[in-house]
Amino acid sequence: MSIQDKLASLPMEPGCYIMKDQHGQIIYVGKAKKLKNRVNNYFTGAHDYKTTKLVSLIHDFDIIVTDTEKESLILEINLIKKHRPRFNIMFMDDKSYPYIKITQEKYPRLSVVRELKKDKKANYYGPFPDASAAHNMATLLNSIYPLRKCRSLPKKVCLYYHLGQCLGPCEFPVEENIYPDMLKEIIQVLKGDDKDLRKRLTAEMQKATDVMNYEKAIEYRDYLRSLDHINDKQNVNQETRTDRDAFNYYEKDGVLTIAALIVRGGQLMDRHLVSDILVEDAQESFEQFILQYYDKQVKPKELLLPFGMDIQNLEEILEIKIHQPQRGELRQLMDLVLKNAMNYHRQYGMMIQRNQSKQDKALDDLAMLLSLEDVSTIELVDNSHTQGQLATSAVVVFKQGKAFKQDYRIYHLHNNADDVRNMEEVIYRRYLRMLKEEKRFPSVLLVDGGFLQIQGTLRSLELLDVNIPVFGLVKDERHQTSALMDRNGERIELKDSIETFYLLTRMQDEVHRFVLSQHQKRRSKAQTYSVLDDIEGVGPKRKQALLKRFKSVKGILEASEEQLSEVLGPALAKTIQQRIQAKQEMV
Known part of the structure; x- marks a missing residue:
């Protein structure tokens, strides 16, 4: 049925309409009180730039009739979330804002989370403007109030108990009213009312000063300063504390x-x-x-x-x-x-209008350069390693010229410094997974490399019987994109389209940034491995406390039992030194 026939048969009922391009890909989802009137409006009269562009790409459409406008609104949002059409305004990216989570357990925990779950066993407070604000508040509250820190109760008390930041419910009884009283104060602070806490901290600071316990007094002073820093926000309503x-x-x-x-x-x-x-x-x-x-x-x-x-x-x-x-x-x-x-x-x-116009021109020019009809989804692949070690590959995805970070992927490879075999591996793993999950392949695949990398990519795609146009990013002596290379090794110059050059440069910079950052994380993790990682009883928190005190692993290994006990307590210090000595004797 032609579009005109479909338009003539549309009902005067509420529902959703789904616009598709020549490849059957959904490019726009909308809702209407009266489908016939709304959908026909797209194909009559003059429109602004973006709507005109949308209409020029519509090759087909479907409708879903609903009973009410409310149902059509719910359906519209679910369809947009599922298909993420290019012409729908996707204001919200996948960024999530930090919240403080307090579990409703016998021995509650306080932590910072980004993913909000329908959790009947926890309460959430926020959002906070950024991760640092949330973590600063959580650190402050966990320092002042000795809540449980461990995810599951151990058999014996941990470092936090020795630091006075946990009551040790794993080993010692805790009065029933202790945790509820603490939570009442904490929630009061999280809701913006810290007067009682300030009063208590000020009293404790004065008390410590009176008995000349100046270190403790400074600790309370720092808590008060942290509260000042965290709560240094603009009051917009003094009379009510409603969220x-x-x-x-x-x-x-x-x-x-x-x-x-x-x-x-x-x-x-x-x-x-x-x-x-x-x-x-x-x-x-x-x-x-x-x-x-x-x-x-x-x-x-x-x-x-x-x-x-x-x-x-x-x-x-x-x-x-x-x-x-x-x-x-x-x-x-x-x-x-x-x-x-x-x-x-x-x-x-x-600026948004100008950028959209430039981006559309860059994609149109790129499609012309590559002799392709569609370049709406572009994937780029880059590899990184350190002298053949920790080989890592990254795939980044751009849709309509914009980074689509939720589709980024990282791969740990197994071919050391062999860049061609690494490219073959990541391509095979990437598109085998997409085949199994029946996902749509990209319009174009760009690999960071020359003719050998292109040929390795094509071999993996042929094994999977997958057909994707493949091109290489050719760099100059300054490691910047200067041209593209096709599957036959022929250069495709970019000098005639400055917008396309800038678009590809931005894409190359992004895939390079992503693979380097992920590789550096692996390298840092490998470099911080030490003998401490093989000692039972030394977890990340204790290791961090030891490194803070002794500055390095060497400093920890050379510390006396008495020095270790200042951080860990005498019993644990003795155990740690015995095990360090045993490890050294084995070497």
């Missing part, structure tokens, strides 16, 4: 900008500012953003949205209290969010 998120948007010249302020305990914890070129109605795209955001983030007690938009579906789907303030302090907060959106739009709106 609330405020979202607003601004649209002009085909670009949508969304701003959000995240308020926890009356304090501004974070803000989001994102822009993208519009295909759909601005309010519908804004609605999509809200649902995408709360698919990964904890919902607050209150959500503030601009007055005038229809919130019924959002309220039912999110199951959250939504306000649309028209006056007072909350209206001032919404005005502040809108002001942030407008400022960001003025700074970056035009």
Whole structure:
């Protein structure tokens, strides 16, 4: 059935429409109250740049009829999340924000996590603006309050007990009210109210000073300073400590900008500012953003949205209290969010349009250079090793010229310094897995290397009966991309397209950065291996404490039992030195 026939037979009912390109790949998903009106609009009249580009690529479409608009909204978000179509505004990347997790166990633990789970045995607090803020708060609370640190209870107390940072419930009884009282104070601090903790720390500091225990007094002083540093945030609401998120948007010249302020305990914890070129109605795209955001983030007690938009579906789907303030302090907060959106739009709106235009031109020129119809998905492969050791390969993925980091992969290889065999191995492993999982292959495969690497890549693909266009990245004496090489060893010069040159350079830099960073992690891990790793009872935390005290493994091995006991306690120090001596005698 032709597109025109399909358009004529569309129903006047709610549902989702799925646009596909000539390869059957989903390039856009939308929803509509009346499918017939919405879908027909794409094929009539004039459109802006991005919508015109979308329509030019549509070769087919499907529809899914739903009973209600709410159902179509839920279906739309699930389809976007599953297929990640290129023309849908994917405001949210896979970044997740850090939270502090407190387990609801008999002996609770406090830790920093990024993945929020529906966990009835834990409570989450946040989000924090960045990982350092979350870890600083967790470190401070774990230092002040002796919560359990180990994942599973050992048979005997660990280093934290000797440092006074754990009550040792694995070996000693703990009164029933101790942990609940601690948690009550901790939760109070996490909600932004640290007055009681400050009062207690100040009293303890004064008490230690009175008895001339100055080291302890300095410790309490440092705790207070850490609180000052962590809580040095902008108060946006002094009268209430309600957790609330405020979202607003601004649209002009085909670009949508969304701003959000995240308020926890009356304090501004974070803000989001994102822009993208519009295909759909601005309010519908804004609605999509809200649902995408709360698919990964904890919902607050209150959500503030601009007055005038229809919130019924959002309220039912999110199951959250939504306000649309028209006056007072909350209206001032919404005005502040809108002001942030407008400022960001003025700074970056035009730049986003220019960058999109340049990126589209770079991809069009690349397709012409390579004589290909489709270059929408490009994978790049690069290898790294240190004198033949710890051979590592990385695959990075670009979709429509943008890095798609959730599809990045790292491989540990087995051919030492043989770069061609390493290339054969990673290609075979990569695409064998994709065959088994029935995943779509990339439009183009770029390997970091010359003719030999290209031939090795083609051998592995032929074994798998996989057909992907393969080209090599040719570098100059400065190790920068200067040309491409085809499967016959012929150079393809880039000098006629500066946009394509910059695009490929950015891609090459990214795959090089990724493989080097992963290889360096392996190398660092190998270099920090020592005799301590073979001694039972010395885990990462104890090893870190020893290295902090004695500066090096050599310093630890040369330390006396008395010096070790200052860090580990006498019993453990004696055991550690006996085992170190036994290891040395075996050498």
